[in-house]
Amino acid sequence: MERHTGAVDYQYLLDEAMSAARRSAGVGRVADYIPALARADPDAFGIALATVDGELYGAGAWTQPFSVQSISKLFTLALVLADGEQGIWERVGREPSGNPFNSLVQLETERGIPRNPFINAGAIVVTDKLLSLTGDAAGAVRAFLRTEADNPLVRTDPEVAASEAGHGHRNAALAHFIASHGNLVNPVEEVLAEYYAHCAIEASCRDLALAGRFLARHGLRADGSRLLSRSDAKRVNGVLLTCGTYDRGGEFAYRVGLPGKSGVGGGVLAMIPGRAAVCAWSPGLDAAGNSVGAVAALDAFTTLSGLSVF
Numbered sequence: 001m002e003r004h005t006g007a008v009d010y011q012y013l014l015d016e017a018m019s020a021a022r023r024s025a026g027v028g029r030v031a032d033y034i035p036a037l038a039r040a041d042p043d044a045f046g047i048a049l050a051t052v053d054g055e056l057y058g059a060g061a062w063t064q065p066f067s068v069q070s071i072s073k074l075f076t077l078a079l080v081l082a083d084g085e086q087g088i089w090e091r092v093g094r095e096p097s098g099n100p101f102n103s104l105v106q107l108e109t110e111r112g113i114p115r116n117p118f119i120n121a122g123a124i125v126v127t128d129k130l131l132s133l134t135g136d137a138a139g140a141v142r143a144f145l146r147t148e149a150d151n152p153l154v155r156t157d158p159e160v161a162a163s164e165a166g167h168g169h170r171n172a173a174l175a176h177f178i179a180s181h182g183n184l185v186n187p188v189e190e191v192l193a194e195y196y197a198h199c200a201i202e203a204s205c206r207d208l209a210l211a212g213r214f215l216a217r218h219g220l221r222a223d224g225s226r227l228l229s230r231s232d233a234k235r236v237n238g239v240l241l242t243c244g245t246y247d248r249g250g251e252f253a254y255r256v257g258l259p260g261k262s263g264v265g266g267g268v269l270a271m272i273p274g275r276a277a278v279c280a281w282s283p284g285l286d287a288a289g290n291s292v293g294a295v296a297a298l299d300a301f302t303t304l305s306g307l308s309v310f
């Protein structure tokens, strides 16, 4: 139970969530379809929380960088939607796919319009748009993370990016298929290189909680400037809730009750709108690709605190 000291005791809640979920950290399989990711320490476990008004809390390995992978897709989408740009919704849908994150099947029947921006196909289209807007999609994501987290060390791990490219037949197939339907503007190879480079960004739970905070702050960045309109922040949270955790969005809503985005590096970044962003990390994944330990920690956190959107 939350201690009744008036203000919420976030440090206590994070410590308790870590101990409640400790047995789940180390469970599951570290992603190895990208060989460079297989080096991750299966027992690593951390959690961080950044409140809307600037407090920061952490427990365990909360400052240790890891491969953000699909968590980057939340930032590419937000950067594309910045300044009220809505055209992306003609090129990508907003419905859960009911299929694995790297599935090809739906693209065939849906004529190259991916189901949502968080499956690989949709994220490739969003990356293409961000590349058109900025000329450097991965650089735009890195710059955003560095600024929001106040950490100039956030970088792309070139070895992970090269490993992804070297084993990226499925992503290349998705991108070519999308291009065959006229839904990519830039050359396939350039889009894929940017996509791998933003997936291969290394950041910690601390960095990601700080960088994701704009979604808890209804679109406002750390310096108070607006990245997203209030309604776009609400909409991105909505798509995260339904599509952010691979084909387990229902289970994640049931257990955690927050909008969130997972990545195969073992991180999960979740938003408590109006209050905080919280990021947990543990590299072992379940069959859908979500971190067993990170989901267990977030489950324990929202169960103990009562802080969920439901």
Ligand code: GLU
Pocket (backbone or CB within 6 Å): 068, 069, 070, 071, 101, 102, 120, 164, 171, 196, 199, 262, 263, 264, 265, 289
């Ligand atoms: N870069 C990874 C891929 O394309 C991202 C996977 C993920 O985290 O969902 O397979």
